[in-house]
Structures are given as C-alpha cells and as structure tokens.
Amino acid sequence: MITNADIAKLLRRVEAVYEVRDKDFFRSHAYENAANAVENLTISAHDLWEQGKLTEIPGVGESLAAHLDELMKTGRVKHFDAEFKRVPAGMFGLLGIRGIGPKIAYKIAKKFKLHDEKTTLKKVKQLIAAGKLAALPGLGQKMQAKIKTAIESSFVKDERLLFSEAIPVSSDFIGYIRKIPSVANAEPLGSLRRHVATVGDIDIGIATAKPTETMEVVLKYPQIHKLISSGESLVRVQLKTGHEVDIKLCSPSEWGSLLQHYTGSKLHNIALRSYALERHLSLSEHGIKNLRTKKIFRAKDEKAFYAHLGLPDIPPELREGEEELDYAKKNKIPALVELEDIKGDFHLHSDFDFESSHDIGRSKLAEYLDQARSLHYDYLGVSDHNPKRDLSVSDKKKIIEARKKYLFTQYQEYENRVKTNIPKLFIGLEIDIRSDGELALEDELLPDLDYAIVSVHNAFDLPKEENTNRLITALSHPKALILGHPTARKLNDRPGIDVDWEKVINFCRANSKVLEVNAAPDRLDLPDDLVKMAVRGGVKVVIDTDSHQVANMDFMKYGVWTARRGWCRKSDVINTLDLPDLKKVLK
DNA sequence: GCCGTTTTCGGCCCGACTGTTTTCAGTCG
Numbered sequence: 001m002i003t004n005a006d007i008a009k010l011l012r013r014v015e016a017v018y019e020v021r022d023k024d025f026f027r028s029h030a031y032e033n034a035a036n037a038v039e040n041l042t043i044s045a046h047d048l049w050e051q052g053k054l055t056e057i058p059g060v061g062e063s064l065a066a067h068l069d070e071l072m073k074t075g076r077v078k079h080f081d082a083e084f085k086r087v088p089a090g091m092f093g094l095l096g097i098r099g100i101g102p103k104i105a106y107k108i109a110k111k112f113k114l115h116d117e118k119t120t121l122k123k124v125k126q127l128i129a130a131g132k133l134a135a136l137p138g139l140g141q142k143m144q145a146k147i148k149t150a151i152e153s154s155f156v157k158d159e160r161l162l163f164s165e166a167i168p169v170s171s172d173f174i175g176y177i178r179k180i181p182s183v184a185n186a187e188p189l190g191s192l193r194r195h196v197a198t199v200g201d202i203d204i205g206i207a208t209a210k211p212t213e214t215m216e217v218v219l220k221y222p223q224i225h226k227l228i229s230s231g232e233s234l235v236r237v238q239l240k241t242g243h244e245v246d247i248k249l250c251s252p253s254e255w256g257s258l259l260q261h262y263t264g265s266k267l268h269n270i271a272l273r274s275y276a277l278e279r280h281l282s283l284s285e286h287g288i289k290n291l292r293t294k295k296i297f298r299a300k301d302e303k304a305f306y307a308h309l310g311l312p313d314i315p316p317e318l319r320e321g322e323e324e325l326d327y328a329k330k331n332k333i334p335a336l337v338e339l340e341d342i343k344g345d346f347h348l349h350s351d352f353d354f355e356s357s358h359d360i361g362r363s364k365l366a367e368y369l370d371q372a373r374s375l376h377y378d379y380l381g382v383s384d385h386n387p388k389r390d391l392s393v394s395d396k397k398k399i400i401e402a403r404k405k406y407l408f409t410q411y412q413e414y415e416n417r418v419k420t421n422i423p424k425l426f427i428g429l430e431i432d433i434r435s436d437g438e439l440a441l442e443d444e445l446l447p448d449l450d451y452a453i454v455s456v457h458n459a460f461d462l463p464k465e466e467n468t469n470r471l472i473t474a475l476s477h478p479k480a481l482i483l484g485h486p487t488a489r490k491l492n493d494r495p496g497i498d499v500d501w502e503k504v505i506n507f508c509r510a511n512s513k514v515l516e517v518n519a520a521p522d523r524l525d526l527p528d529d530l531v532k533m534a535v536r537g538g539v540k541v542v543i544d545t546d547s548h549q550v551a552n553m554d555f556m557k558y559g560v561w562t563a564r565r566g567w568c569r570k571s572d573v574i575n576t577l578d579l580p581d582l583k584k585v586l587k
Numbered sequence: 588g589c590c591g592t593t594t595t596c597g598g599c600c601c602g603a604c605t606g607t608t609t610t611c612a613g614t615c616g
C-alpha cells in the first residue's frame with residue numbers, strides 16, 4: 001500500500017517539474033500545498049481514498065483527487081509521467097539535498113545529461129571532484145563546495161532526534177545563553193517547542209536590545225564546532241555533537257512575533273496568515289502590518305500577538321494546521337492537561353528478580369516511592385512483566401505470590417520509616433498479548449492483581465484485521481484495564497502495528513478500557529494523532545512512564561506533551577483523578 | 588491547481604541568507 005510519504009514525494013516531484021518550467025508558479029505552489037497536507041495527515045491517504053474522501057484533504061481538489069484516484073488504482077498517473085518526461089530523470093536524485101532545489105537540480109542534470117536517478121549522486125560526486133560543477137553558469141566554487149558537503153552529510157544524517165537527545169543539548173545551550181547579561185529572553189522554537197515526538201534540528205530564539213554584543217558571546221559557547229551561516233538576525237551553527245542549531249535574534253519589542261513565527265508549524269502559519277489577510281493584516285516575524293495604514297504592531301509576547309488578531313493564545317502543541325484556528329475563532333480551544341495534574345504512574349518495573357518474560361527493573365520500591373513523594377503523587381502502580389510463559393502454572397503462582405510479598409514487605413518498611421504522605425501502592429502486571437490475542441498468563445493467576453496492563457511485544461507484522469481482533473480479544477479479559485504502548489512502535493526503529501484504531505477505540509469506550517500514553521521517549525505511544533482520535537472517541541487514557549529505574553519517572557513530561565498534542569484535557573486522563581475516584585476505575 | 592464572512596474569478600504567506608551577480612535568483616524555514 002502506498003504511504004503518505006510516498007504520495008507527498010511524488011507530488012513534490014510534479015511541483016519541481018512545474019517550477020523548473022517556470023510556466024505556472026501557482027500550479028507548482030498548489031502541488032506543494034497538497035504535498036504538505038498529505039505529509040501532515042494523521043490517517044493514511046489510502047484509507048481516505050477507500051472512503052471516497054480525498055477532497056477532504058486541504059489543498060486537494062477535483063483535479064488532484066482524480067490523479068490520486070488513478071495512482072491508488074494503477075500505481076501510476078499518466079499525467080505525472082508525461083510531465084516527468086519533460087526533464088532529465090537525474091534531477092530527481094538531487095532533490096532533497098540541502099542547498100539544491102529544483103532549478104539547480106535541473107541545471108546540473110540537463111548540462112551533464114543525467115538520465116538515471118540511481119547513478120546521479122555518484123556521477124555528481126565525480127563532477128565535483130573534477131571541478132566541473134563550479135564551471136556551470138550561476139554556480140561557483142562556493143556552491144560546489146556546499147553541494148559536496150551536503151551530499152556527504154546526507155548519508156550520515158537521516159534520523160530525527162528524540163526528545164531525550166534534543167532536550168539536553170538545547171537546554172544546556174539555552175542555559176548558557178540566559179546567563180548573558182544582555183539577553184532578555186531565550187526559548188526553544190520550532191518542533192521542539194511544539195513538543196513533536198521527533199525533531200529535525202534545534203531552533204533557539206533570543207530577545208536582546210544589543211544583538212551584536214549578544215551574538216559575540218553566544219558564538220563563544222564552548223560546544224560550537226563551526227559556524228554554518230550568519231546574518232544580522234539569524235545564525236546557524238554546528239555543535240561538536242554534530243547537531244545543527246539555528247539561532248534567531250530580535251529586539252525585546254518583537255519577541256512575541258518571533259516566538260510565534262518560528263514556533264510554526266509552517267501549516268499553522270500559512271493558515272494564520274490567510275486568516276490575517278482577510279482582515280487586511282500581514283504577518284511576519286517582525287509584527288503584524290496593517291495593509292491599509294502600513295503601521296506595524298509589535299507584539300512583546302505571544303498572547304498579545306494572537307490577541308491583536310482577535311484570537312485566544314493557542315498552545316504550541318496544537319499549532320499543526322487549520323483545525324486549531326477554527327477552534328480559536330470560536331474561542332473553543334480546550335484547557336489541556338498539565339504535568340502538575342498528574343497524580344500517579346501505573347507503569348513501573350520493580351527490581352524483584354524472577355524468570356521474567358522481558359527485562360526487570362533496576363530500582364528499589366523505596367526509590368520509586370521517594371520520587372513519587374517528591375512529585376506529590378497520590379498513588380503508584382508497579383507492573384512487572386509476566387513470568388516466562390513456558391514455566392509451569394504452579395511455578396508462576398509461586399513467583400506471583402513471592403513478588404507480592406516482596407513488594408508489600410518493602411512498602412511496610414517504607415511506611416514505618418517515612419510515616420507521612422506515602423503514595424498508595426497498587427500491584428499490577430504487564431502481560432504480553434500473544435498473536436492470537438490470548439494473554440500470556442493463565443486466568444487463574446489473575447484475580448489477585450489490582451489491574452493488568454496488556455501489551456504487544458512480538459509478532460508486529462500481522463495483517464490489520466488480525467491485529468485488530470488480537471487487541472480486542474486481549475482487552476476483553478475482565479482484568480485487562482490498560483492497553484500498554486498500543487501501537488508498539490519504536491521511534492527511529494520500527495513502525496507501529498497495523499490496526500483498525502476506530503474499532504479498538506469504539507471497543508474501549510463501550511467497555512471502559514483505557515489506552516496508555518507511554519512516555520518513554522523512544523515510544524511516545526499512543527502517538528499524538530491517535531491520542532486525538534481516542535479522546536474524541538470518548539476513551540480515557542493513562543499517561544505512564546514505563547520506568548525501569550527511578551530516573552525514568554522523569555519521562556512523565558514527554559507523555560504529557562504527547563497527550564497535549566492529542567488535544568487531551570485533564571478529564572481525559574485517569575491518573576489525574578483523586579484516589580477515591582481512581583479506585584472506582586480500578587474496580 | 589485550489590478556493591470563497593467582499594469572490595465561481597482572481598487572488599494565492601513572508602522574510603532572511605547565500606552566492607553570483609552588478610540588481611537578483613534560488614533556497615530555506
């Protein structure tokens with residue numbers, strides 16, 4: 001089945017051809033819009049096609065829908081193929097390399113007769129080595145060097161950064177910047193500020209009345225490896241870690257506009273600017289220009305920026321397209337869940353040593369309780385993996401009893417020692433869902449548990465229908481309360497399992513089952529788009545850290561951010577409940 | 588090629604930076 005990314009790539013190629021031919025700028029622009037929209041879809045375009053809803057994609061009209069229909073049916077689009085024939089195929093091998101756009105790609109492919117996409121990169125490398133690229137009109141030594149670097153680094157830098165990588169790098173740099181006396185404000189921007197699960201590069205905004213002086217000190221940050229580009233208001237550096245960081249400067253009076261502009265997303269900004277234009281206002285990072293009076297409104301913070309457009313402040317996590325703008329216009333932006341709302345964590349792995357189906361935890365219960373107390377949690381749920389499946393039932397029973405005793409003894413010792421504000425302890429298990437949907441633990445061993453998380457840990461490649469039935473079968477068990485890391489995806493590693501989520505969500509609502517938002521930074525699962533689907537479908541979620549050691553309890557913020565991106569309110573999350581209400585959920 | 592709180596025609600987000608020019612095109616976010 002063709003993926004959204006494949007479709008977007010195809011549309012961008014058509015866009016490139018139109019741009020090269022310089023014939024119809026706005027037509028190429030339309031293809032770009034459509035490519036962006038498809039890339040940002042939260043469901044597969046193929047599914048939309050099956051439902052006859054292609055034109056519901058913003059930017060896809062009658063004509064593009066017909067082309068995509070042909071694509072889904074035959075795998076080709078005759079019109080696209082005809083357009084592609086007008087340019088040397090080698091140019092497509094160059095698209096996507098930083099610094100090379102359609103025009104330059106075409107110029108190179110045309111001049112050197114590059115007609116095979118697959119061999120293009122190799123040939124261009126040879127041309128660079130021979131110095132032949134620099135001789136092209138419009139190019140020069142510097143462009144050739146730039147392209148050389150870009151081609152070399154494109155083989156290295158492919159994966160996007162996880163939070164757990166990006167946050168320490170950006171926090172350290174921002175910490176350094178904030179200590180500079182002339183700096184009024186410094187914040188992360190872009191996808192990092194919108195709390196997207198993975199980020200491309202790191203953007204930092206700085207407000208200062210003394211830009212030159214400030215930038216001089218910023219560039220002395222010891223972790224900087226080299227300067228990539230620098231202007232008056234925008235500098236790009238590469239750190240010794242290899243990460244690229246964009247730094248944007250503005251005066252304190254423009255801080256709100258800068259934050260807004262560079263937080264994006266691109267689609268949010270495009271929608272917002274169209275909305276502003278209808279009101280004769282033009283938006284930029286410098287402020288809001290009244291097109292009639294030519295006066296510029298400079299926003300000192302974001303609230304003032306949105307207020308000037310007659311809109312409430314929109315949380316960065318929601319700024320992904322047009323939907324949030326519709327809600328803002330009606331003043332219906334929901335109050336999203338906050339980290340401070342969280343009152344407990346149900347997915348911790350203890351250090352009880354046994355023949356476990358997967359890895360055991362490394363921290364003592366007392367350490368988890370200490371941390372829970374400092375976070376002002378009211379309760380804590382320990383859910384180790386189920387015992388190995390091939391053990392006898394009696395051995396498993398022994399293990400489960402020994403574990404309970406182990407945890408209770410430690411809990412009592414803790415109570416005797418600490419005495420006050422001790423979180424309530426719930427004893428659960430995380431049980432594997434087998435490929436047929438059966439739980440990897442016998443029924444007779446379940447009644448003693450306070451709750452069970454059921455999770456997929458193998459057989460990731462089953463067909464959609466089998467996976468859907470598998471999850472529903474597992475959740476049908478009366479003790480199964482929570483579906484753990486529901487898609488089983490691992491970021492930068494493996495995609496989620498193929499599931500009819502609408503069916504699973506309907507089942508969860510009808511049977512009061514809870515979907516987990518697993519906060520481990522390489523999971524963030526449910527993904528934000530499915531959180532949104534679940535919440536809209538009336539299903540409750542639980543935000544858990546899946547901690548294997550006490551330091552992992554700090555992951556909670558990643559889970560909250562992901563939930564916020566899914567439009568999740570406090571009332572949608574069961575671990576924001578007070579203990580008495582929570583106990584009702586566990587019954 | 589898309590789209591509609593002035594519109595089914597006539598608009599289409601906006602600016603910074605680089606490199607190659609000699610006033611601007613191409614790319615990026």
